Amino acid sequence: MMAYSNITYTLPAQTFKRTKTSNRKTNLIFSAYPLFVDFYRLLKQKTDSVVPGVSKWDLLNVTVGLYHTYLPDIELETLRENICGSAAKTILFLRDSQDVLMEYQEKHASLCSSNHSQTSSLSSVPSQSNEEEEKRVSLLSSLFSDSESSDEEVGESESDREETEKFHNSFQSFLENAAARRQQRANSYPSQGVIGVESCLVAALTYQRSALKSKEKIFELSLLSTRRRYRCCGVGSYLLKMLKDVSLVGFYDSIVTHADSRAILFFKSCGFSDDVILNSKFRDLEEDWTNTTTMSYFPPFFAVSQTDTTDLEMEMEQWKMKSTAAHQAQAIFMNRIFQEIRTWRSQVESQKDQINSLTAKLEKAKDENDFLEKKMLLHLKKVQSPLDNSDIMPGSNEKDGFSKTMDLADSFEMRTFNSGCIEQQMEVQGTLLATLSQDHIQMIKAHVSDLVAPMVHQQLYYCGVNQSPARLEEILHTGFSMEDFHLGEYGAGLYFTASPVAARNSLQHYQVLVADVYIGRIEVVHHKQASRTCPTEGCDSLLIPGRTFSGTFPHLQKEFLIFSHLQAIPICILKYTK
Template sequence: MSVTPALVSFRRMIVDKDFDGTAVDGVANRELLHAVAALYDQSLPDVTRDIIYTHICKPSSRSVLFIRDAQGAIREASERGCKRKVSDFPDDDVTSKETENGANDDEDSKSLFDDVFSDSDDEEQEDEEEEDDDDEEESEDFSNGCEDFVRAVKRRRRLRQKGTFTQESVGIESRLAAAASYERLVGKEDDGIIQLSLISVRKRFRKRGLGKRLINMIKDPTVMGSFKCIIAYVDHGAIEFFRKHNFTDDVVVSSRFKHLAENWENSTFMCYLPPYSDIGPVPQLTSKVHQDALVLFQLDADIEDWRKSAVEVHQNHALLVQRLRNEMLRLTAQVRNQEEIILSLKTQLEQITQEKNAMEKEFDTFRSTSKSSYEATVSAMAERFLDLKMPEAGAPDAQQP
């Protein structure tokens, strides 16, 4: 598939009054911005338009676009036709009225950009998109004019439905095939870090290698300049795609850069580390031998840094092992002392148990002897009591007065 890459800064094109010209011939810069936002909007249904516009219009943000040739887009449009019905869209007068009233657009149930691209929704997705939220106050409303863009898209589609296939009926929405937005992080710790924020390929043009070309272009130091790492929050369904292009989600490696970007829900942090040979253009070193020498120099410098850090790590390990050894000796002595205490307590327990058994035996003997003596004493006392209370047998009754 033939496309022409374009590297643009939307903020500069929109805000900078000194900027003269267009990024794509015959396409207004605002219209190109809205087309890219619409492409991301279709791939990111859970992300609002405001967030999309904020990310692609940051001062440090750049976008790589794949644009199809106008004549090729016209030929394809004339061959495939348009599958939508004219009745699906309101007339221009009705649309204008809705815009004036501002009360007939149902944004809750339908995105404004749903009708920009006529791709079917049942195609398998190859590329996913990632987001990194970075709040920044913007004085410029970059989404301004998106409603006019959508109405222009609908008018061009009606022309194609009526059999008109010219540059007037085939706009940028028919030529934009893929886009990726990134920003180079600025700061002492962030120096040399590139964050890939958004990447999307139009559904109709997927499975044609455009996603691979986008990633390779962003990884190319001749395009991006020298960098240390590319970071991205990746949707779970796109992890394998990024792994095929040497991105890693290794916990140890990713932890080195993960704190540089805010976390996004339902996504995985991944990063790409360039090989040593991927150095940026060095004008003073034009010779291939000099380029190879610089690569070896950088490799040797990194190995030396690793050796120094490895020695320090080994020293820390040795100190830790020595302290652990001393701690083990202390614990061993403590266990041995506790074992002696336990043995002494066992001996005392046995002695107390023997004394307890002897006392129980003596108590049983005393109890049996005391019981017999007690019964005899009680019996004797009962007999004496009876003898004292009962009158003598045969004694005469008291005399009557």
């Protein structure tokens, strides 16, 4: 509590010890005392010195210099603003100047024989060379020269500018004095006059009080640095132990720091946690930090004084309210989820009923479709395709092929006579057999294999309206082509009929062309659509009403329409007379 009520406060000295390690070849035992400093209030006081022989500005300068030496990525002005913030406090570990002087004298005596002298400025006293120290001092001097310190930020108040100028001037003077003391120690036997505060500083820690939106009190640990020579002695851990002590710093709910990758293990060993969920409440504090990991420490309950339980009671009440609110939120959420599940289940059951009804209708439609297909297949005359048996290949001169052609001629005579649709009997006078090439037959085979029902075919008569006899004979040798397509009322394609009477009426030259047509799966169509160029998906041909024949037998008027010239194989031409 004293650290809040006073500008500075000194605690008893502590002894630290380091034994030999793999990186350190010598033992080290030293004593240092902690000094609590409020630089914000200290710089506004008329008091010039809080440590005997050390001005308040030199105390600030050596603290800034220590942080900058081991945190070079942070600018000097940023470090000063952080240390001198209105809510910031700094804990310094200082050694007694007499102890430091004795070390210098012993070191000087041991190095005289080898003509080497080592000294300390803002880094380790005996562990760094003059060349390294000169480079560091030169760097700090170049960063904050007189010309650079004259630059002013827009909107900066007069008092801020004055304090900034004082810091720059005092820091430059401090560096020059530190360099002079270093030179004196190198040139002569060390005395009390050449021991500055830069040789006595061991470590420093800066933190500031803050509050979250939830009114929780937190300490934000912003800076922590230990001189390299004094590391692995427990100084940093002792600084954090002091920061955790409620009797020294006052009551708090948590300590938050933003550690770089090299310091994570150190903070974990001191009780800090890097749990992402636990530290999510401190997300607003991460804006000013990059490439760091947020870590936090929460004090135990017994850290609160037993005689003052008001804060603990308030915390318990807050915990009860938050727990109740969380339970209510969970109960409401689960109730909404339950209602949502009931609604979805009701919709799923309704959809299942609809699916079952549609499935039953689909199965019924499939059964009806299968029945009609079977009836159609039984109705169609089954003949062997030229693609299946080379014995009846169009153009064959064998006796078997000739006899089948004669059967076609006889069938033509009988069907024409039995139809009752003409008054005069017709007689076949001659036939011309087809002679297709093997390449054309292979093309037809390849196309037919892609049909929905490639095995369904029938011998039909070609309805080539106004087709010339020369073209009919050419078809016997080259097969059908797209130039034979007729732009009819039901689409552009090849029209065929099962009635020789209908085929005869469509020609005026007393001859008809017989073809083996692969009708495949048939689609029955009654509506005219002259723009159609293909059957409906899932079908291979169309069955349409007749276009050119009318009589007392409507079933003889039906015609088949295919949209590919590779679905029909010419067999022969039947020539007839009345």
